[in-house]
Amino acid sequence: LAKKYNIEVVEREETEEEKQRNSERESLFVVNDFAAKFFQKQLTDTEEGRSVGMAYFRERGIRPETIEKFGLGYSPESKTAFTQAALQAGYPMRRLSEVGLTIEYEDRPGVGIDRFRGRVIFPVRNLSGRYVAFGGRVMTKSAKTAKYVNSPESLIYSKSRELYGLYWAKSAIAKKGMCYLVEGYTDVLSMHQAGIDEAVASLGTALTEEQVKLLKRFTRNIVLSYDSDAAGKQATIRAIQRIVKQGLSPRVVDLGAYKDPDELITEEGRDAYLAKLDNSIAYIDFVMD
Numbered sequence: 331l332a333k334k335y336n337i338e339v340v341e342r343e344e345t346e347e348e349k350q351r352n353s354e355r356e357s358l359f360v361v362n363d364f365a366a367k368f369f370q371k372q373l374t375d376t377e378e379g380r381s382v383g384m385a386y387f388r389e390r391g392i393r394p395e396t397i398e399k400f401g402l403g404y405s406p407e408s409k410t411a412f413t414q415a416a417l418q419a420g421y422p423m424r425r426l427s428e429v430g431l432t433i434e435y436e437d438r439p440g441v442g443i444d445r446f447r448g449r450v451i452f453p454v455r456n457l458s459g460r461y462v463a464f465g466g467r468v469m470t471k472s473a474k475t476a477k478y479v480n481s482p483e484s485l486i487y488s489k490s491r492e493l494y495g496l497y498w499a500k501s502a503i504a505k506k507g508m509c510y511l512v513e514g515y516t517d518v519l520s521m522h523q524a525g526i527d528e529a530v531a532s533l534g535t536a537l538t539e540e541q542v543k544l545l546k547r548f549t550r551n552i553v554l555s556y557d558s559d560a561a562g563k564q565a566t567i568r569a570i571q572r573i574v575k576q577g578l579s580p581r582v583v584d585l586g587a588y589k590d591p592d593e594l595i596t597e598e599g600r601d602a603y604l605a606k607l608d609n610s611i612a613y614i615d616f617v618m619d
Contacts, residue, residue, distance in 0.1 A: 351485075358486045361416070361425045362461035368415055369403025369451040369464070379404040382469050383450045390516055391596050396523045399498070403451035405466060409443045430482040431464070446479060452515040454481070454533065455497040457544075462487040465494075465515055465533070480533065490538040493545070494518055495530040502527035503548040510583075510607065511537070511545075512591055513556050513565065520592040524600040526607075529591075537569040542576045553610050555583040557590045570613045581610040 332339045344352070373379040383404030387397055396402075405412060413432045417423065423440050426432035434442035449466030456462045463481035481487060495518040496503075503509045510529045512518060521529035532541055545552060554569055556562040566582060573580045583606050588594040595603050 355486050357425055358429050358484060359460050359462075361421050361429055361431065362463075362486070364416060364419060364421060365412065365429075365431050365464065366401055366403065366453045366461045368412055369405055369446075369453070370401055371403075372406055372411075373397070373402065373404035373450075376404075376406070378406055382407075386450055386467075386469060390592070391523075392516070392519055393523060396519055399522075400519060401453045401455075403453065405444060405446040405449050405451055407448040409447055411447070412444045413442055429463075429484050429486070445481075449479065452494070454487075454492060454494055456486075456492060457496060457500065459497050460486075462492060463489070463533070467515075488540075489533045491540045491544065492533055493530040493541055494533055495522065496544070498522060499528055499530050500548055503530075503545075507549050508551045508553065509545055509549050510553050510555055511569070513562065514590065514592065517555075517591045520595045521603075524595050524603065526600070526603070536565060537572050539572050539575065542573050542578070546576055546578065550578050552578060552580045553583060553607060554580055554613075555585070555591050555607070558585040558588060562590075567617060570617065574613070580613045582613055582616040583607060583610045 373383045387402065392402070413426060416426055416431070423432065423434060423442065427434040427442065430445055432442040433445050434440070446464060446466035448470060449468050452465040452467070453461050454463040454465065463484075465478060465480045467478055468475050480489070483489065494515060499509070499522075506528055508528050510521065510526065512521065512529055512531045514531060518529050518531050530545075532538070552573055554566050556566045556569070570580055570582075585591070585594055585606065588597065591603060594606065
C-alpha cells in the first residue's frame with residue numbers, strides 16, 4: 331500500500347526489551363483466555379453453575395443467546411477451583427497473580443485463592459476482542475463481601491482506557507453515529523438484548539478522558555444514561571465535564587422513577603426506553619436543573 335502511494339515505510343527491529351514485554355503481554359492474554367473458557371464452562375456444565383449462576387441471569391431476564399454472546403460465566407464457591415485448574419493446565423502462579431485471577435499469599439509463595447470465587451463473571455474484551463479483565467458479582471449476601479470485584483490493573487488492562495461492551499458496540503456506534511453510555515454490566519446486556527447495540531459502560535470508575543477519546547474515534551454523539559439516584563447524577567455531571575472538555579456536546583436521559591436502564595427495559599420494555607432516548611435533553615439543561 332505504501333509503495334502504491336509513494337510513501338516510504340521505515341522499518342525497525344524491536345529491541346530485546348520490547349520483545350520481552352510483548353511476550354509477557356501475550357502470556358497474560360493466553361491466561362485470560364483460559365479463564366474465560368473455564369468460567370463459561372462452569373456456568374453451563376456444572377450443577378452449581380446452573381443452580382446459582384444461571385438462576386441469577388434468568389432472574390435478571392438475561393437470555394441464553396446474550397449469555398453466549400458476551401461470554402458470561404461463573405466462578406465456583408470453592409476457594410481454589412480456578413487456581414487449581416489453571417495450575418494443572420500448566421499456567422504458572424506468577425501469571426495468574428499478574429492478571430489478578432489468583433490472590434497469592436505474601437507469606438506462602440506459589441499458593442493462593444481465587445479472586446472471583448462464588449461470583450457470576452462478566453468478561454471484559456478490548457477493542458480487538460481479546461480478554462483483558464473480568465468483573466464478578468457476588469451471589470451471597472454478606473456485609474463483609476463487596477458486591478462487585480474487578481480485575482486489578484495489569485500489563486494488558488487499564489480500566490481508564492477500556493469500555494465494557496465496546497467490542498460488540500463499535501460497529502453499531504460507527505454506523506448510527508451514536509453511543510449510549512451507561513453505568514453497569516447488566517445495563518449493557520439489557521440494552522444489547524433489546525436491540526440497542528450502541529450501549530457501552532465505564533468499568534467501575536468515573537468516566538475518564540481516555541475513554542472519551544476512545545469513543546470519539548467512532549462518534550461525536552454521546553447520550554448519558556446513568557443511574558437516576560444522587561450518586562448517578564453526580565457521576566453524570568463528572569462525565570459531562572470530561573466529554574465537553576473533548577469538544578463534544580452530550581445529551582442526558584431522564585429515567586423518571588426507574589433506577590437504571592436495565593430496570594426500565596425489564597419493567598416497561600424496549601419501546602419505552604427508546605422513547606426516553608428520543609427525549610434526551612441537552613447537557614446544559616440537565617446541569618441547570
